Each structure stands twice: as C-alpha cells, then as structure tokens.
Amino acid sequence: MAYGAPALREVGHSLLRLKKMAPDLPVALICDEPTPYTGIKQIYLKDRSYGARWAKLNLDTLTPFERTLYLDADTRVMSRDIVQGFEILKEGWDLVIVPSQNQGKDLFSHLDRTEREETLASLWNPRPLQLQAGVMWFNLTTETLGSPSASGTPGTSKERVHKFFELWRAEWEKYERHDQAALIRALEESSLRIWLLGHEYNSRHGKVIEHLFGRAKL
Amino acid sequence: MKVVVVCQNYAKDRVLPRYARYLAEGNGWDLSMRALVGYDINYYMAYFDHQKNKDFKGRVAAYFTHREEGKKGDLYDQVAEKVWLRLAMNQGQLRHLRESGPSIAPTLPLERDTFTLRSSKTLLKDSERPVLGFSGFVYGSGRKGEHLANLLTQEFGKHATFRASGRGWPCITKMYNWIYLPDFYKSLDLYICTASVEGGPMTTLEALSTGIPVVIPEDVGIHPELPDIPGIYKYQTGNYRSLSDAVDRALAKLGKHNRADLRESVTKYSVEAFCEETRTYFDENLYGTSQVQAEAEVRPKWPGKSGIYLVAFGEQSRRCAEKCIAACRQYLPGVPIALCSNEPLDAGEDLYIFQKDKDIGGRIAKLKAYDLTPEDWEYVLYLDADTEPVEDFSFLFETLQKGWEVVICKDMDRYSVAKLMMKGDNRPESEATWLLMGTDETLQYNGGVFAFRRNDRVKHFFTLWQEEWQRWAQRDQGALLRALYTQPLKLFVLGNQWNASDRYPAPVGKVAIWHHNVAARRWAGKIRGRLDGTDAWSKVAEWEASRGKVSPRGTI
Numbered sequence: 221m222a223y224g225a226p227a228l229r230e231v232g233h234s235l236l237r238l239k240k241m242a243p244d245l246p247v248a249l250i251c252d253e254p255t256p257y258t259g260i261k262q263i264y265l266k267d268r269s270y271g272a273r274w275a276k277l278n279l280d281t282l283t284p285f286e287r288t289l290y291l292d293a294d295t296r297v298m299s300r301d302i303v304q305g306f307e308i309l310k311e312g313w314d315l316v317i318v319p320s321q322n323q324g325k326d327l328f329s330h331l332d333r334t335e336r337e338e339t340l341a342s343l344w345n346p347r348p349l350q351l352q353a354g355v356m357w358f359n360l361t362t363e364t365l366g367s368p369s370a371s372g373t374p375g376t377s378k379e380r381v382h383k384f385f386e387l388w389r390a391e392w393e394k395y396e397r398h399d400q401a402a403l404i405r406a407l408e409e410s411s412l413r414i415w416l417l418g419h420e421y422n423s424r425h426g427k428v429i430e431h432l433f434g435r436a437k438l
Numbered sequence: 439m440k441v442v443v444v445c446q447n448y449a450k451d452r453v454l455p456r457y458a459r460y461l462a463e464g465n466g467w468d469l470s471m472r473a474l475v476g477y478d479i480n481y482y483m484a485y486f487d488h489q490k491n492k493d494f495k496g497r498v499a500a501y502f503t504h505r506e507e508g509k510k511g512d513l514y515d516q517v518a519e520k521v522w523l524r525l526a527m528n529q530g531q532l533r534h535l536r537e538s539g540p541s542i543a544p545t546l547p548l549e550r551d552t553f554t555l556r557s558s559k560t561l562l563k564d565s566e567r568p569v570l571g572f573s574g575f576v577y578g579s580g581r582k583g584e585h586l587a588n589l590l591t592q593e594f595g596k597h598a599t600f601r602a603s604g605r606g607w608p609c610i611t612k613m614y615n616w617i618y619l620p621d622f623y624k625s626l627d628l629y630i631c632t633a634s635v636e637g638g639p640m641t642t643l644e645a646l647s648t649g650i651p652v653v654i655p656e657d658v659g660i661h662p663e664l665p666d667i668p669g670i671y672k673y674q675t676g677n678y679r680s681l682s683d684a685v686d687r688a689l690a691k692l693g694k695h696n697r698a699d700l701r702e703s704v705t706k707y708s709v710e711a712f713c714e715e716t717r718t719y720f721d722e723n724l725y726g727t728s729q730v731q732a733e734a735e736v737r738p739k740w741p742g743k744s745g746i747y748l749v750a751f752g753e754q755s756r757r758c759a760e761k762c763i764a765a766c767r768q769y770l771p772g773v774p775i776a777l778c779s780n781e782p783l784d785a786g787e788d789l790y791i792f793q794k795d796k797d798i799g800g801r802i803a804k805l806k807a808y809d810l811t812p813e814d815w816e817y818v819l820y821l822d823a824d825t826e827p828v829e830d831f832s833f834l835f836e837t838l839q840k841g842w843e844v845v846i847c848k849d850m851d852r853y854s855v856a857k858l859m860m861k862g863d864n865r866p867e868s869e870a871t872w873l874l875m876g877t878d879e880t881l882q883y884n885g886g887v888f889a890f891r892r893n894d895r896v897k898h899f900f901t902l903w904q905e906e907w908q909r910w911a912q913r914d915q916g917a918l919l920r921a922l923y924t925q926p927l928k929l930f931v932l933g934n935q936w937n938a939s940d941r942y943p944a945p946v947g948k949v950a951i952w953h954h955n956v957a958a959r960r961w962a963g964k965i966r967g968r969l970d971g972t973d974a975w976s977k978v979a980e981w982e983a984s985r986g987k988v989s990p991r992g993t994i
Contacts, residue, residue, distance in 0.1 A: 263495055264493075264495055265475055265495065265496075266475060267475075274475075274476060278475070278476060281477075281478055281496060281497050282495075282496075301876075301877055301879075304875075304876040304877045307876050308875075308876075308923075311923060311924060311926060312926035313926045314926075319848070319881070323933065323946070324933075324945065324946025324947055325946050344833070344836065344837075344840075345833065345837070345932070346833070347932065347933050347935045347936070347947050347948075347950075348933075349848065349931055349932065349933050375725060376725070378725060379725030380725075382439075382478070382724055382725050383725065386439060386440065386478070389440070389476075408840075409840075411840070411841035411842055411843075411928045412928065413926040413927060413928055413929065414929060414931070415880070415923075415926075415929075416848070416880070416881040416931060417877070417879055417880050417881065418854065418855035418856075418857075418879040418880060418881060419855075419879075420855075420879040421879060427879075428879065
C-alpha cells in the first residue's frame with residue numbers, strides 16, 4: 221500500500237527487493253493516486269483513515285489474488301524463502317503470520333491507554349500472543365485441502381478469511397487507530413487455521429523479511 | 439458481510455427504490471446513491487448505475503431488470519461482463535446472463551400484506567360494464583405494448599371501461615401514490631398486460647395478489663413461471679388477435695374466477711424470500727459456501743463433556759501424576775481425570791486406562807489421547823504428568839468450545855523455532871522436518887500441555903502424529919510439527935504462561951500451569967535411538983540401579 225510520500229518512497233525500495241528475490245510473483249499496489257511504478261497492478265482506493273488502515277483491513281476484497289502475501293511498505297524481502305508462505309497456504313492453512321516481538325509487559329504497548337486497557341479487559345484469553353500484521357499470507361481459495369473428509373468441515377479458507385477480515389474491520393472501527401489489538405480481538409472469534417512463522421520472516425533484522433518499522437509514516 | 443445497496447433514487451416509491459429499501463431493511467444493509475469503498479459488496483439496484491460509478495474498483499453485484507434491444511441492450515451485456523455477480527428479475531434472463539458468470543433470479547418481492555384480496559362487495563354486477571385496466575409507465579420504446587392497448591380500447595370500449603395507473607395509456611390514466619395502488623387493482627375486473635419486454639412485471643403479481651384475473655403475454659418476464667390456472671389467461675406476445683381472444687375468454691368468465699386461488703398462485707413471492715435469497719447468494723459467493731451453513735456447527739458446552747488425560751509410566755512419573763491430579767482437583771473440580779498407565783495409581787483419578795509400558799517416555803500412550811479417552815469427552819486436555827496447574831484452567835476448554843480445534847503453547851524462547859530443535863541425537867529427524875515445511879523458521883510447540891476437541895480432522899491429525907513419531911520414536915515435537923503441517927487445524931496458540939518450564943526464565947505474566955520438566959524422567963543422559971528400543975530400556979535399568987546418585991535433570 222502506498223499512501224503519502226514516505227510510503228510511496230518505501231514501496232519503491234520494497235519493490236526493488238521483491239522483484240530481485242521473487243521476480244515471477246505478480247504484485248498489486250493499493251494507492252490513492254497513480255504511482256511511477258510499472259509492471260504492477262495498481263488498485264485505487266481513497267483511504268483517509270489513520271495510517272491507511274482501512275485499505276489494509278479490506279485486503280480480502282481488494283486483492284486480485286487467491287493467495288496473497290501482504291507486505292507493509294517499509295518491509296524488504298531479503299530471501300527467496302518468502303515463497304514458503306504460499307506453500308504453507310497450499311497445504312490448507314488460512315493465514316500465515318509472525319508473532320510480534322512485543323509480548324508480555326510490552327503487549328500492545330504501541331496503543332493508546334484506552335484501547336490497550338479495554339482490549340485486555342475484553343479478551344477472553346487473558347494472556348494473548350500478539351501478532352505482527354505487517355507481513356502476512358492469506359488464503360482465499362475454496363479448496364478443502366488437508367481434510368480427511370468433508371464431514372464437519374465448516375467451509376473453506378475463503379469463507380473463514382473473509383469472515384475474519386469482516387471481524388477485523390468491525391473491531392478496528394471501535395477505535396479507528398492501530399490494527400494489532402483489533403486483529404487479536406477478531407482472531408478470538410474467527411477460528412482460523414493459522415500457521416506461525418519465526419521472526420526471521422518479519423522483524424527489524426529479519427533474514428527473510430526485514431521490517432524497517434516506522435519508515436513509511438507520514 | 440458488509441453490503442451497500444446503490445440506488446440513485448432510493449427514497450422514491452418506484453419499483454427499484456422499493457427493492458433497495460427492502461434489502462436494506464431486511465438484511466441490515468446500507469443504502470447509498472453512489473458506490474462506496476469499505477464494503478464487501480456494492481450492489482447496484484439498476485445495472486446501468488455501473489455507468490455512474492465507472493471508476494469504482496470494488497466488488498460489484500448488479501440487478502438486471504430486463505434486456506432491451508439497441509444501445510440499452512449493449513450496455514446490459516457490457517455491465518454483465520464487468521460485474522462480479524448478476525441478479526435477474528426472472529429465470530428467462532439467466533440463460534443469457536450466465537454466459538458472463540454466476541447469476542440468479544431471486545424471488546420477486548411482492549408485498550402481499552399491501553396487495554390484499556379484493557372484497558366480494560366490489561365484484562362486478564351483471565348490469566355493470568366490466569372495468570379493464572393497464573398499469574405502468576409507457577416509454578418511447580413501445581415495449582409496454584401501448585399500441586395493443588390502443589387497439590383493445592377501440593374493440594372493447596363500447597362494452598367495457600378502461601382505466602390505467604401510471605402514465606401514457608390510451609384511456610383515463612391516474613398516477614397513484616404507492617399506498618393507493620391496491621385500490622386501483624381492486625377497482626378492476628380484469629388486468630391486462632400488453633408489454634413485449636418486462637422484467638417482472640410486478641403489476642401482474644400485484645393484480646393476482648388482490649385476486650384479480652389477468653391477461654398476460656406468455657413469454658414476457660416471469661409469466662412463463664406462473665401456473666396455468668383459471669383466471670390467468672396467456673396470449674402470444676405481441677399478437678393482437680391472440681390478445682383479443684384471451685380478453686374475450688376472460689370476460690366470459692368474469693365473476694366466476696376463484697379469487698383465493700389467484701392470490702394463492704403468487705404465494706411464493708415475498709419480500710422476505712427476496713431478501714433472504716439475495717443475502718444467501720452473496721454469502722455463498724463471498725465465502726465459498728453458505729456462511730449460515732458454516733456457522734451451524736453446534737458445539738456442546740464443555741462442562742460435562744470434558745476430561746483430563748494423563749500418562750504415567752515409571753515411579754517418577756507416577757509420583758508427578760499424583761501431584762498433578764491433586765492440582766487439577768483443586769483448580770478444576772468436577773472435570774474427570776483419566777490416567778493411562780500399566781497399573782492403577784489410586785490418586786483420585788476417575789478412570790484408569792491400561793496400556794503396556796512400551797516406550798520409556800510414554801509417548802505411544804500420549805499420542806493415543808484421541809483414541810483412548812472416552813468418546814463422550816468432546817473436549818480433552820492432555821497434561822504431562824510433571825505439569826502442575828496453579829489456577830483455574832477452564833479457559834482451555836472454553837477455547838475449544840468457541841470453535842478452536844487444538845489449543846497448545848508455543849515452546850520456550852530457547853526452542854522457539856524449528857531450527858532450534860536440533861540436538862546431538864536427532865539430526866535426521868530435524869532435517870526431515872525442515873525439508874517438509876520448506877523452512878526451519880517456523881514456531882515450535884510444546885506438547886506437554888494441549889487440548890483438543892473431537893472431529894475428523896483432529897482424529898486424522900492424531901493418526902498422523904503417531905505415524906510420524908514412529909519414524910524415529912524420539913521426542914514428539916518434530917512429529918507434531920510434521921503432522922500439523924499436513925493436517926491444517928484451527929490451532930489456538932498460547933504463550934508460555936499455560937506451560938511454563940521451571941528450567942528456564944519464567945514468562946512475563948501470571949503463570950497458570952507450571953511444567954517441572956524432567957521430573958518424571960526415569961533415565962539420565964541422551965538416548966541415541968528409539969525410545970522403545972533395547973538401548974533405551976537399558977538406560978532406564980541403569981538409572982534405576984543407580985537411583986539417588988544421578989539426576990536426570992543434571993544430565994540432559
């Protein structure tokens with residue numbers, strides 16, 4: 221996503237790395253004005269929300285792909301191993317994501333006090349595992365892989381992921397700021413098939429995906 | 439599912455604005471005059487609204503009322519190609535629309551409570567002239583068949599009175615407010631449709647709902663879908679001779695039609711059906727299958743349908759199990775406990791499950807948790823014998839009841855990801871695990887505390903876990919990852935507070951279950967081979983012979 225000059229600049233750097241490491245992967249960019257980048261699909265969406273969160277929370281309806289890797293603008297793909305996320309989705313997992321490095325006493329420390337306190341009070345899991353939503357793979361296929369039989373199979377990845385995003389949007393709309401606490405609140409209700417990767421896939425010095433937190437901020 | 443119904447004039451009392459309001463009210467959807475972002479679906483109540491929202495990039499469904507020839511027909515086709523889903527007024531449109539993609543014709547929304555049965559007091563008397571009526575808005579295209587109406591008024595005008603609602607008919611025509619439209623139909627003895635192209639028309643349904651006989655063109659709109667019963671006279675579309683004959687036949691039977699039967703013929707048309715079919719159609723296409731169906735999976739409440747499963751072989755493990763059972767009793771009284779061992783423990787367990795002592799770590803019995811626990815335990819919590827709950831842990835069962843299939847903790851930070859699983863004795867297994875997953879940078883889970891609920895997928899997962907463990911028969915974590923990877927589950931991952939090892943730094947936050955790792959172990963040092971092999975049992979014998987001299991804790 222590219223909203224504002226810093227994000228637009230960061231997307232340029234990010235695209236260079238991505239094209240180097242995974243030249244065959246098609247790329248779509250969500251933006252509110254034409255960008256100078258070529259060879260990618262540009263999806264226009266006006267988003268005046270804080271940090272363009274609304275665009276991110278609508279990825280399930282905006283993405284042109286059945287299996288999508290979402291990358292924050294300030295990420296850098298450092299290894300061809302990013303394709304493994306897609307392989308995991310192909311096994312039948314709905315969402316592949318990485319836990320945040322902020323856990324325990326740092327849980328939701330980036331939130332304002334009201335949202336943090338109300339979130340911790342509302343969660344039914346009193347000790348949640350915080351996830352970092354700046355890098356995530358999600359599955360919108362209707363295949364029912366990984367199931368020994370159809371009996372008792374509640375829907376498809378597409379169904380579950382759409383439902384999850386719907387919940388995520390609803391939770392985000394309660395405060396309209398950050399997305400991570402909303403993500404945890406939504407996940408509690410969504411019962412997704414989530415595969416968790418290690419920090420090399422999303423951290424400041426990640427060997428697969430480097431996340432230069434904050435560089436895309438306006 | 440967030441849907442906005444897009445309709446230029448949604449506040450008005452025309453057909454499509456009413457449809458838009460039905461959907462908004464019936465399904466809780468929003469209304470807008472133009473396309474909006476932030477919705478799962480923008481539903482254009484008129485397909486030509488696509489022209490007014492050309493730049494909109496979101497997911498669009500459109501309602502196709504009818505197809506005319508010429509430029510309008512071209513637009514109809516173009517929009518059909520561009521939108522995500524197509525909805526039509528009648529089944530006849532679907533043959534064409536389905537060439538462009540998924541299409542349905544939801545049942546038309548007839549307001550049956552508005553168009554009620556005509557009172558018998560208003561029925562025609564023999565001495566009176568019959569009243570024949572037309573309804574609708576006549577446009578320049580001629581599709582409403584106004585020329586046929588003109589011929590009818592000339593032929594039948596001497597013996598009958600013609601009235602019309604709407605605009606442009608060759609007789610006294612009045613624009614009725616919506617709430618008075620039923621009065622118009624009830625003032626008629628016969629309703630006549632002369633159109634050659636229509637989506638419905640709603641006028642036919644409204645007339646029938648009031649119990650009025652109708653003369654209608656046979657292959658227009660929904661007319662082919664109406665039953666052939668007395669009072670519904672169909673004629674060859676556009677053929678005046680056929681129309682005239684039909685009117686003659688209808689007039690000959692006036693006063694003899696069964697009004698209740700006529701109303702009964704349109705029973706299936708309702709606002710509720712229209713809203714529900716539209717909503718279901720969107721659900722199915724948005725989510726792959728019906729959301730309603732997916733959410734219909736009913737899970738019983740966990741109290742009375744749950745149990746705790748422990749495995750304890752060997753003296754150390756059995757001593758640990760006694761402590762664990764006591765703690766379970768203290769913090770979750772009322773939940774039955776099953777102990778799997780080769781002899782009863784009599785430490786308060788509710789159920790003793792006999793298994794032979796086949797491997798030194800009790801892994802075979804542990805991985806049979808699904809098979810060995812009572813089938814009526816819908817939710818099962820497995821605890822290593824050397825774990826110790828220190829607070830109410832009903833949360834684990836509640837998580838399963840909410841829909842998650844397996845609840846487990848991530849491993850301690852020291853073993854957080856799969857690349858850290860390699861120890862001196864498990865290189866082949868570690869490499870096989872990484873190879874299967876395509877990465878060693880995936881979270882590891884600690885199998886000392888986990889809970890599961892029963893279904894086919896979870897059962898299959900346990901079968902895979904057993905098979906994978908049998909390949910090397912050492913620790914069970916690699917096998918757990920490999921089984922999970924190939925059998926995706928709704929896996930709820932917890933922090934270490936629910937499985938906190940006392941060998942490593944304690945996790946931040948209040949601990950709910952401690953894990954006294956190694957306290958249940960009956961050997962010292964590494965086992966280089968299978969845990970069910972001769973060498974492994976030799977190690978057990980060795981340790982038992984030197985009891986009190988060598989601590990397992992200090993040798994791993």
